[in-house]
Structure formats: C-alpha cells, structure tokens
Amino acid sequence: MKNILHVFRHDLRRATSNVMAVIVLFGLVVIPSLFTWFNVIASWNPFENTKNLTVAVANTDEGYQSDLVPIRLNVGEQVLSALRANNDLNWVITSEDEAIDGTKSGEYYAAIVLPPTFSADMMTFYSNGSEHTKIEYYTNEKKNALAPKITEQGAGEVSTSINEVFTEKLSEVALNIITSLSGYLDDADTQATLSRLQARVSGVAAQLRAASTTADMFTSLIASSRPLVDSASGLVSTSGDALQDATGALGTGKDAAQSLKDVLTSTTVALGDARSGTADSYQAVADSVDDVFSSMNAQSASSADALGAAATRVQTQIDQHQQLRDTLVNDVRPLLPESAVDSFDRAVSRIDASIARQQDLHDRLDHAATHITDTDADVQAMHAEITGLIANAKASVDDAQSAYTGSLQPKLDALAETLSVIGGDVDSIGSDLSSVAESLSGSDSLTTALEHAESLTTDISSTLTETADRFDALANALTKAMDTGDLSELTEVIGADPQALATHLAEPVSLKRVPVYSVVSFGAAMTPLYTVLALWVGALLISVSIRVDPPQGAASDLPVLTPTQTYLGRFGIFALVGFLQSSLVCLGSVLFTQVQPEHPFLLILTGWVMSLVFTLIVYTFVVTFGNAGKALAVLMLVVQISTSGGAYPLQVLPQWFQNISPFLPATHAVNAMRSAIAGIYQNDFWVSLGLLAAFALPAxxxxxxLRLPLIGFNQKLLRALASTKLM
Structure with missing residues (x-):
C-alpha cells in the first residue's frame, strides 16, 4: 500500500510541476464537459423550431353545392384558413405544380395537395358507394433524416384538422340554416320546408324514444337474467342432489321390483302347485266320497272315517290357499303401484271366494260323517250336495289362478319393464345435467359480462332520452316558429352562437396530458446519453495522454514495483482526472444547462461512479493489451451508443441489441442518471447504480x-512496434 501511494504522489507532483502538463490535464478535464453541454443545448427543444420547416399546400378544391340546400361550400378554403392560423409549420399556400416542383428542388420539405373533388367527397360521405377523401402528400426524404418524420406528423395534424373543420362546418351550415329561418317564415315554400323539417325532427325524437324504451327493455331483461345466472351453480348442485336421490330411489325401486318379481314367481309356482294338488286331491276326495256313499250301508263306521279323512284333506287345501292369500296381501301388495292395486284386489277376492267354497265343502263333509246313519234318501241328497261342492271348489281354485295369471301378472311384468326404462332415463338425465354444469362453469365471467351490458344499455337509454328531449324541444320551437313567427325558443335550443355549438360538436372531447416523471426539455432527457459518451471519451483521452507504465529504477525516484503495485499506483492519476471530469460535467448540467434534476446530488454521485468504472475499464484494457486495448475501448463505445437505450427505446431496436444491452455498463449508467433527473421509482436508482459499480469487478x-501472463508478450509487441519508427 505504501508503494501504491508513493506512485500516486509521484504522478501528482509531476503533473503539477510542469505548465504543459497542467494545460494538458486542464484540457482532459474540460473537453468532456464541452461535449455534453453543447449537445444538450443544441437539442434542448428542437421541436419548438418546427415552424421554420416550410411545407407547401395547394388547394384545387372546386367546392360543392347540394340540391337540397342551395349554399355553396368549399371545405378546401376552410382548411387553408385554418392552416394560416397554425404556427406548427411554415405553411406556404401555392399552386399544385409549384408545390410539387418546390418539394423536388428542396425549397419545401413537403407538399400537401387537396383534390378538386375534396368538398364533394366530404359532403357526400353518406352516399352509397362513397369512398374516403384522399389528399396527396409529397415529402423530400433526401433533404434531412428527421425532417420527413416531423412534416409527416404535420400532415397527420392537417388530416385531423380537416376532419374537425369538416364536422364543424357541416354543423355550422345546418344550424345557420335554422338560425336564418326568421327571414323566410312568410314565404309559402319556407313554411312547407319548416313543416317537413318539424315532422322529420318529431319523427327522429319518436324513434329515439322508442330506441330508449328498447334499451330499457334490454336493461330489465339483463337485470332479470343476472339472478338466474347467479343461481346457476346452486341449480346444478341441487339437480345433482336430486339426481342422486332419484338414482337411489330407482335403485330401491329396482330392488323392490326384483323382490316383487321373486315373490310373484314363487306365488305363481305356489298357485300352480295348489291347482295341480287341488285337482288331484279333489278328484281323490270325489272318488272317496263316491265309494263311501256306495258302501255306507254295509260299513257305516268305516264310511264315517273315510268322510272325516276327506274333510281333513280339504282342510289341508284350505290352509295352503289361506297361507298363499296372506303372502300376497302382506308381502306383495305394499310393493305395488296404485295402477296395479285394483287388479291385485280382484285376484285376492277370487282366492277368498275359493277358500270360502272349500270351507263349505269341508263343513259339509264333517256334517256327512256325523249323519252317515240317516235315511237313504237323505244320504243320497247329501252325496249329491257334496259332489257339487267338490266341483265348485275345483272351479273356484281354477278361477283364482286365471284371475292372477290372466290379469295381475301381465301388469306386474309391465311394471318391471317400466322401472328398467326409468333407470335408463335417469342415467340420461344425469349426463344432461353434467353437460349443463360444464356450460355454466364460467358463470362468474358471464355475470361480469351481464353487469357490463346492463350498465352499457342504461347509459345508452339515458343518452337516447336526452337526445330525444332536445329533438322534442327543437320540434316544439319549429312549431311555434311556424305558428307565430317567433324564433326565440329555437334560438335558445341552438344557442346565440351557432358556430360555437358547431365547434363543440366537432371537438366533443379534449385531451388532458398528465406527465409522469416529467423533464424540463428534450435536451434534459438526452443528458444521460451525452454524459455517458463524454465520460467514456474522456477515459479514452486520459489513456492516450498519460502513460500506463510509470518509470522505475535508477532513472526515477520510484522503487522497483510489482505488477500489482504498478497497476494500482498509476490508476490513481487516471481516477483523479476522471473524478474531475465527472464533477465538472454534472455540476455544469445542474448549474449551466439547467436540466433541473429531481435529485441533484444523486446526479453528481452517478457521474462519480460512472467515471470511476469507465476509467478503470479503459485503463485496464490499455494496461493489458496495449494499443489493442485502446481499439477495444473504442469498439465498446461504438456498441454502447445504440444499445444503451439512451436515444431510442430498446424495444424498437433489433433483437441482438436488446440481448446484449444488460451486459454493457452504459445501459445502467443511463438508467441511474435518468432516475436522478426525472425521479426515483421504488429503488430503481440504487439498483442501476449497483449494477454499474459491479462492472469494476471483472475489470x-x-x-x-489475468493480465500477468500477457506482460512479456505485450513488452515484445511494443518493442516490435517501436522498431518500425512509425508506431
């Protein structure tokens, strides 16, 4: 450290002990400031002087006169009048040939020619097949690079001005016609014209009110639709729950149907078995009764036993049918729908009738067993009665089974099929509800759209109503004017100054510009770029004027130094001159060119960091690579002029420039100085300043x-160049 400070003091003493050295150092300090100040002042506000750019305007408009309104209009003349009062450019009114020839010769920067049909095209824009009015614009792009862009902007302003003049004059002519009606009210043609005008105005008012009513209807429709959309999610959820309940109920119904089918199957089998068993049993009973009555005279006691056995067999049949009847009533009937209950009850009544018939047979057989010893005539009558009862019992059993299989069972089978079809329908409904749920999944965005539409239709309705009110007032004023000749109400509607109303109609909206991080002028906005260029050039001038290798040994009062001591010690004078350069540049920007920075000290601080980093980079290039390092520093300067974003936004530059911009120190230097001049957003100044300072690390x-292995090579290269006596 001692040797490093010794080198710095030695350099400072040598720099101030010689008049020529002081003059050179003074020039090194001042030149960057002159570069920055002159460029900032030259570009301070160049757009204020655009009025010196000469633009020719030629009007060949032949004018227009409508068959309806016998007033001749020349919009081109109105445009020329507006341009004469416009000081944005130096407008020269001339002929078409002179305008075009003057643009070619360079006398005019540009020329604008209004065509002969200009007014006719403007005033018949509403006709079928009409086209946009075209004006011819000639520009001399050879004369200057920036002037065509400025004059083109002026041509755009002319186009805007033409549109405004057209709207204003069209409205003014129409309103002047109404204002001038007082002089023509006594004329019959005028009265007829006023009548037509009043009818047309009233019709327009009615149409506007109808449109307003339609808009109100849409507003009400949209308002009533919003709750429906808001409840869509709940509806889908409720439908899903209902579907699950229906599916559960269907499952229960299917289980019940299966249970019913099983019971009916067993019932059918039981009825079939009962019928078959009854037929066989009753046939056996009939045979037994016949045998008993044929032999009862010989064997009365055994005949009584045989009749008792037959009664027992009949009782068994009665018990089986009663059990079957109970099963149907207790197990089957609760599972049936209302439509099948009547048929079921009729089938059960047939079974009840069969049981009653069999019970009668049983009772009669018991009676016969106890009266077997009666007279022959009574016995034969009893025999005939029992035989008839047996036949009736068999018939009643057959009738019960026919009522079941012929009437009830088909309806129960149809019920099972219906349940199956309902199951398929419920599955289909579930699929439909899923589709509906998906379609309503964006209900939030739909609700927002409906709210916006409701607000829009409300505004439309209000605007239409207000316009209709004005047309009604105009119609009333016209009616009064026709009846009384008094135009006072009409004047109140239009206003005392039709031209002012026409101007308002032509320009209903005014633009208010609100600057964010404003700067005092265009030159102040360009100060960061000019400062970056000046300090980098200043670092190059220092490396050209001051040696990077201090003399050592006996020929100097400096001791033998290491490469590190030589590098750091000699950089001291470079850093000092760079510090003086940046201080003078930034103080001049604050006090001389009056850029009016938001943070003056931060502007000066940025200049100090900028000069330190730039000087270190250029000094390191020259120390490491010799003259090739100076060329490398110049190359970096050329690249950084465009890629730093100091003049043009990076987004409008080629992609390659945008990619390398973050890796160049000038980019962050420009950003930091802009924050100091215009204002800081969050910590953008300190971030940019930190990134700028980080470039000192690779230097x-x-x-x-990395320089140490190249020292011997550079010394040989310098000796070879010196031997040429040219370099």
Missing part, C-alpha cells in the same frame, strides 16, 4: 490476475 480481475 479488476483482468488487471490484477
């Missing part, structure tokens, strides 16, 4: 470490 790495 130090190159100068202290």
């Amino acid at each position: 130090l790495l190159l100068g202290l470490v």
Whole structure:
C-alpha cells in the first residue's frame, strides 16, 4: 500500500510541476464537459423550431353545392384558413405544380395537395358507394433524416384538422340554416320546408324514444337474467342432489321390483302347485266320497272315517290357499303401484271366494260323517250336495289362478319393464345435467359480462332520452316558429352562437396530458446519453495522454514495483482526472444547462461512479493489451451508443441489441442518471447504480490476475512496434 501511494504522489507532483502538463490535464478535464453541454443545448427543444420547416399546400378544391340546400361550400378554403392560423409549420399556400416542383428542388420539405373533388367527397360521405377523401402528400426524404418524420406528423395534424373543420362546418351550415329561418317564415315554400323539417325532427325524437324504451327493455331483461345466472351453480348442485336421490330411489325401486318379481314367481309356482294338488286331491276326495256313499250301508263306521279323512284333506287345501292369500296381501301388495292395486284386489277376492267354497265343502263333509246313519234318501241328497261342492271348489281354485295369471301378472311384468326404462332415463338425465354444469362453469365471467351490458344499455337509454328531449324541444320551437313567427325558443335550443355549438360538436372531447416523471426539455432527457459518451471519451483521452507504465529504477525516484503495485499506483492519476471530469460535467448540467434534476446530488454521485468504472475499464484494457486495448475501448463505445437505450427505446431496436444491452455498463449508467433527473421509482436508482459499480469487478480481475501472463508478450509487441519508427 505504501508503494501504491508513493506512485500516486509521484504522478501528482509531476503533473503539477510542469505548465504543459497542467494545460494538458486542464484540457482532459474540460473537453468532456464541452461535449455534453453543447449537445444538450443544441437539442434542448428542437421541436419548438418546427415552424421554420416550410411545407407547401395547394388547394384545387372546386367546392360543392347540394340540391337540397342551395349554399355553396368549399371545405378546401376552410382548411387553408385554418392552416394560416397554425404556427406548427411554415405553411406556404401555392399552386399544385409549384408545390410539387418546390418539394423536388428542396425549397419545401413537403407538399400537401387537396383534390378538386375534396368538398364533394366530404359532403357526400353518406352516399352509397362513397369512398374516403384522399389528399396527396409529397415529402423530400433526401433533404434531412428527421425532417420527413416531423412534416409527416404535420400532415397527420392537417388530416385531423380537416376532419374537425369538416364536422364543424357541416354543423355550422345546418344550424345557420335554422338560425336564418326568421327571414323566410312568410314565404309559402319556407313554411312547407319548416313543416317537413318539424315532422322529420318529431319523427327522429319518436324513434329515439322508442330506441330508449328498447334499451330499457334490454336493461330489465339483463337485470332479470343476472339472478338466474347467479343461481346457476346452486341449480346444478341441487339437480345433482336430486339426481342422486332419484338414482337411489330407482335403485330401491329396482330392488323392490326384483323382490316383487321373486315373490310373484314363487306365488305363481305356489298357485300352480295348489291347482295341480287341488285337482288331484279333489278328484281323490270325489272318488272317496263316491265309494263311501256306495258302501255306507254295509260299513257305516268305516264310511264315517273315510268322510272325516276327506274333510281333513280339504282342510289341508284350505290352509295352503289361506297361507298363499296372506303372502300376497302382506308381502306383495305394499310393493305395488296404485295402477296395479285394483287388479291385485280382484285376484285376492277370487282366492277368498275359493277358500270360502272349500270351507263349505269341508263343513259339509264333517256334517256327512256325523249323519252317515240317516235315511237313504237323505244320504243320497247329501252325496249329491257334496259332489257339487267338490266341483265348485275345483272351479273356484281354477278361477283364482286365471284371475292372477290372466290379469295381475301381465301388469306386474309391465311394471318391471317400466322401472328398467326409468333407470335408463335417469342415467340420461344425469349426463344432461353434467353437460349443463360444464356450460355454466364460467358463470362468474358471464355475470361480469351481464353487469357490463346492463350498465352499457342504461347509459345508452339515458343518452337516447336526452337526445330525444332536445329533438322534442327543437320540434316544439319549429312549431311555434311556424305558428307565430317567433324564433326565440329555437334560438335558445341552438344557442346565440351557432358556430360555437358547431365547434363543440366537432371537438366533443379534449385531451388532458398528465406527465409522469416529467423533464424540463428534450435536451434534459438526452443528458444521460451525452454524459455517458463524454465520460467514456474522456477515459479514452486520459489513456492516450498519460502513460500506463510509470518509470522505475535508477532513472526515477520510484522503487522497483510489482505488477500489482504498478497497476494500482498509476490508476490513481487516471481516477483523479476522471473524478474531475465527472464533477465538472454534472455540476455544469445542474448549474449551466439547467436540466433541473429531481435529485441533484444523486446526479453528481452517478457521474462519480460512472467515471470511476469507465476509467478503470479503459485503463485496464490499455494496461493489458496495449494499443489493442485502446481499439477495444473504442469498439465498446461504438456498441454502447445504440444499445444503451439512451436515444431510442430498446424495444424498437433489433433483437441482438436488446440481448446484449444488460451486459454493457452504459445501459445502467443511463438508467441511474435518468432516475436522478426525472425521479426515483421504488429503488430503481440504487439498483442501476449497483449494477454499474459491479462492472469494476471483472475489470479488476483482468488487471490484477489475468493480465500477468500477457506482460512479456505485450513488452515484445511494443518493442516490435517501436522498431518500425512509425508506431
């Protein structure tokens, strides 16, 4: 450290002990400031002087006169009048040939020619097949690079001005016609014209009110639709729950149907078995009864036993049918729908009738067993009665089974099929509800759209109503004017100054510009770029004027130094001159050119960091690569002029420029100085300043470490160049 300070003091003493050295150092300090100040002042506000750019305007408009309104209009003349009062450019009114020839010769920067049909095209824009009015614009792009862009902007302003003049004059002519009606009210043709005008105005008012009513209807429709959309999610959820309940109920119904089918199957089998068993049993009973009555005279006691056995067999049949009847009533009937209950009850009544018939047979057989010893005539009558009862019992059993299989069972089978079809329908409904749920998944965005539409239709309705009111007032004023000749109400509607109303109609909206991080002028906005260029050029001038290798040994009062001591010690004078350069540049920007920075001290601080980093980079290049390092520093300067974003936004530059911009120190230097001049957003100034200072690290790495292997090569290269006596 002692040797490094010794080198710095030695350089400072040598720099101030010689008049020529002081003059050179003074020039090194002042030249960057002159570069920055002159460029900032030259570009301070160049757009204020655009009025010196000469633009020719030629009007060949032949004018227009409508068959409806016998007033001749020349919009081109109105445009020329407006341009004469416009000081944005130096407008020269001339002929078409002179305008075009003057643009070619360079006398005019540009020329604008209004065509002969200009007014006719403007005033018949509403006709079928009409086209946009075209004006011819000639520009001399050879004369200057920026002037065509400025004059083109002026041509755009002319186009805007023409549109405004057209709207204003069209409205003014129409309103002047109404204002001038007082002089023509006594004329019959005027009265007829006023009548037509009043009818047309009233019709327009009615149409506007109808349109307003329609808009109100849409507003009400949209308002009533919003709750429906808001409840869509709940509806889908409720439908899903209902579907699950229906599916559960269907499952229960299917289980019930299966249970019913099983019971009916067993019932059918039981009825079939009962019928078959009854037929066989009753046939056996009939045979037994016949045998008993044929032999009862010989064997009365055994005949009584045989009749008792037959009664027992009949009782067994009665018990089986009663059990079957109970099963149907207790197990089957609760599962049936209302439509099948009547048929079921009729089938059960047939079974009840069969049981009653069999019970009668049973009772009669018991009676016969106890009266077997009666007279022959009574016995034969009893025999005939029992035989009839047996036949009736068999018939009643057959009738019960026919009522079941012929009437009830088909309806129960149809019920099972219906349940199956309902199951398929419920599955289909579930699929439909899923589709509906998906379609309503964006209900939030739909609700927002409906709210916006409701607001829009409300505004439309209000605007239409207000316009209709004005047309009604105009119609009333016209009616009064026709009846009384008094135009006072009409004047109140139009206003005392039709031209003012026409101007308002032509320009209903005014633009208010609100600057964010404003700067005092265009030159102040360009100060960061000019400062970056000046300090980088200043660092190059220092490396050209001051040696990077201090003399050592016996020929000097300096001791033998290491490469590190030589590098750091000699950089001291470079850093000092760079500090003086940046201080003078930034103080001049604050006090001399009056850029009016938001943060003056931060502007000066940015200049100090900028000069330190730039000087270190250029010094390291020259120390490491010799004259090739100076060329490398110039190359970096050329690249940084465009890629730093100091003049043009990076987004409008080629992609390659945008990609390398973050890796160049000038980019962050420009950003930091802009924040100091216009204002800081959050911590953008300190971030940019930190990124700028970070470029000192690779420069130090190159100068202290990577440079050492190249020292011998550079010395040989310098000796070879010196031997040429040219370099």
